[in-house]
Amino acid sequence: MPEGIREDWKLQEVLHRALELLPNLSIKAGCLDEAVTAYRRVLVKPWNLVPLRLARVQKDLATTLLYGGFEVNLPSQLQVKNLTTPNGNIEEVILLLLILLTKMAVQEIDWDAEIMDHLTFAFSTTGLFESLAVHVEQILPAVYDRTERWYILALCYSAAGQNEAALNLLRKACGSSEGKHRPHFPSFMLGAKLCSPYPNHAREGIQFSREVIELAKHQNEHFLGQGQKFLGICYGAAARTSIQDYERTTFQRESLNFLSDAALIENNDPEVIFSLSLENAVQRNLDAAYDNIMMYSGMMIGSSRRGWKLLALIVSAQQRFKDAETIVDFALDEAGRIDQLELLPLKAVLQVAQQKPKQAVETYRILLALIQAKKELRLQAKDFDQVEAFRHEALTERKLEMEAWQDLATIYADHSSSLDAKACVEKAKLIEFFSPRSWHITGKLFETQSLYKEAFVSFSISLSVEPDYIPSIISTAQLLIKLGMHSLPLARSFLMNALRLEPTNHDAWFNLGLVSKTEGSLQQAADFFQAAYELKLSAPVQKFE
Incomplete structure (x- = not known):
């Protein structure tokens, strides 16, 4: 002016x-x-x-x-090239x-x-959720109360994939320090959701979920079904980490009960139906699991990759491998590029189950070619949004590439092509050197060459990386069985540990039968062999989880 x-x-x-x-x-x-x-x-x-x-x-x-x-x-007169433009x-x-x-x-x-x-x-x-968290933390006190601030920060960190940091904040929001205030319902709900996928947080998730159900009965009745869903999922996850048979059985029963109750309330929620199908599948209730997943597929109109995958696994557990492969082929036609990368390994495993190793190798070749093409595309990305999207995809692709080389090594090892198997496992180690599965495969290769000492070392490295890696536990027990009578008690101990971790593992039951047979306990051996046979008849080609 x-x-x-x-x-x-x-x-x-x-x-x-x-x-x-x-x-x-x-x-x-x-x-x-x-x-x-x-x-x-x-x-x-x-x-x-x-x-x-x-x-x-x-x-x-x-x-x-x-x-x-x-x-x-921006108009040309405002386009000044500096860091703040x-x-x-x-x-x-x-x-x-x-x-x-x-x-x-x-x-x-x-x-x-x-x-x-x-x-x-x-x-x-x-996707800059961590940056958002930084600015939330800079907001002056009294704008948000403490619980609300912790909840918003937890949302930021969970969206950024930092669930541990998010859970730490939710523990504060729901902890004893806030006991004098009105319970913050969204914090309990988010805590239950974040705990539900992780077995190591399952028992804490049970506490969050029970609080959600209790609060929902008084002020948020429309969330009652969600609370029961998370409680059912957490009970199922807790059952898979339980070391006591009675506790595991109780948790499994509670899981199905709460998921069934949630399905009655939230009968239009596909997530509830999927969780119920998954829990039935894990407990080998295959008919019920099949009915649930078909209901879920109907709700999603066939647009869910994980729905197709679980359906294929349930069908494979019914020993209908050809039908399962057909389902995966149909899913590949409907899937996006990321989903295709995750479905191709399942297709290859189903081909192996049908004694089609050459077709499986070709499927893995296609998978590795797609991953390589994605890498080249990622190097050409210049736009900020593209770089962020590719950054998250790269982690998934890296894991898939390593698993593809490991699967190829297993196929070659099973068909007496040790040199090819060794080359594949070395490629897997280049991606992640301390992978328990890579060292397990290395041990199996040594075992086929009767290099038992080297095999023991490889299995030991595998177990030092992941002490609960079941294939290496069972392989170590198999080597101990070969050493003779004096090693049988130690072999039995390894196998019992494997069954504590995974009661439905038919390989562990079979080898336990061999131990009992060698010790002269024929009736016990027969029972173990019978259990192994029945479990193998309902075993999927990959774990349901």
Whole structure:
């Protein structure tokens, strides 16, 4: 404004009001690009706007860019190449919202919860959840109470894949220090959800889930089915880590009971039906598992990769390998590129089960070629969103590539092609040297050459990496059986440990039968062989988990 104009004149107020109204008129006319240009013109010119009005313009520009569904490039006069110049709409939105967040922090403007909501959405679209957590932590005290702040931070870290950090925060939100306050229901619900996939957190998940059910009975009845679902899943996970038969049986029964109750309440929730199918499959209730997964597939209209995979595994447990392969082929036709990479190994394993090793090798060749193509595509990525997406995919592909080489090594070893098997396992070790399965395969290769001492060393390395790796436990027991009578008690100890970890492992039961037979306990051996035979008849080609 020209100097000399007195402050009591209305001209400046009229001009400032016009600067705000012009972009709004463009938006109502459907000319969003003109509105963005008008907002930017307000921000780059010295209009003497008061802080509140300037903040309002910055917020309106940010929301228009964030939710407008279009891209408006910066004009050439504003494209200054430095670290703070935004490269796209989302970066410009984040920059504007961070400026507003800073103004709120120094109390230049009042707290506006909508700004934090917009910033949360903007960071979520880019996957920068850890950065979002940093800015949540910088918010002044008393804006959120402690429990709410911990809950929001837990959401950020869980979205970033840092579930342990999220659980630590939820333990604070649900802990004794907050006992005097009203229980924070969302924190208990999130805690139950985060614990449910992990057996080592299953017992803690049971406590979270029970609290969810108790709170749901009084104030959130519509969440009762969800609480029962998580409780059922946690009971199933706890059963798989239990070392006592009675406790394991009790947990399995409770798991099915709560999942069945959840299915009655949430009969339109496909996640409940899938969890019930999975638990039935793990407990080898194959008919019930099959009915549940077919119901789930109907709900998802065949669009779920994990639904197809579980259906194929259940059918393979019924020893219908050809039908299972047909299901996987159908799923491959419907799947996206990432899902295809995860389904191809299952197809190869089913081909091996049908005594088709050459076809399995060809399937693995296709898988490795796809992974290599993805690597080359990832190297060419320049866009920020693409780089972030590829970063998460790379971890999955790395694991799949290692497992493919390990599977190929197993196929070659089973068909007396030791040199090819060794080459494959060495490639797997290049990806991850301390993989228990790679060292287990190395031990099996030594065993086929009657190099028992070297085999023992390899199995020991495998177990030092993962003490509960069941194939190496069983292979060690098999070597001990070959050493004669004096090693049988130690072999039995290894096998009993394997059965403690996985009671449905038919290889462990079979070898336990061999130990009893060698010791002269023929009736006991017959029982063990019978158990091994029955379990093998209902064993899937891969673990249900």
